[in-house]
Amino acid sequence: MTSALKALPNIHRACMIPAYRGQVSHPRSMSLWEHGLHLFRSAVGVVLPAPMLRRALVLKTDGCPRLVVRDRVFPVRRNLYLVGFGKAVLGMAAEAEEILGDHLIQGVVSVPHGIRACLQQAGMEEMLLKPHSRIQVIEGAKHNLPDREALRAASMIRELAEGLTADDLLLVLISGLALWFAAVVPAISIHSTCSLKQQGTVLPGGGARQSESTALQI
Secondary structure, three states: OHHHHHHHHHHHHHHOOOOOOOOOOOHHHOOHHHHHHHHHHHHHHHHOHHHHHHHHEEEEOOOOOEEEEOOEEEEOOOOEEEEEEOOOHHHHHHHHHHHHHHHEEEEEEEEEOOHHHHHHHOOOHHHOOOOOOOEEEEEEOHHHOOOHHHHHHHHHHHHHHHOOOOOOEEEEEEOOOHHHHHOEOOOOOHHHHHHHHHHOOOOOEOOOOOOOOEEEEO
């Protein structure tokens, strides 16, 4: 993930080179290179965290404020909390905070080590949280292996979730294979996880109980 982000500035500069000195080409006269750039821009635009989240998450403020998550509606009254984990979660959390506004009370997200620096280097500041964000970011899992920071992030997420009441709403943001790991049963230690990952072992999944939270996955 971090390697891909480091390459983004070069890709971005290549995509900004105008075709035929800025003139828009007719689709039939576009070169193979231009078609490739068009496909790249379209593909990246579809899977960016912010637009995906805006399609799935809407805060309606007319009348009684309510959060619409796809086809489900939840009344909100400054009782929203947020947790998340995965490679794309930082961008998702940044957009979620923009959407939720003052209704969001607190959040914790676990993201890969070094991802904020990579996003800044790639010029993707829109995927970073604002300076006074209510969401705490913990970077861990250096080299994609579980470590103490990842364990601390998981403990903080669990502590936040367990401290909520029936009147609170918890928005869970998950990206990539993090959803699969969230369903691993039974719970395993950080050392066991690291050992299994190094050996390329497939962990057993399924059977995880669902909470009263709402989860969005990329």
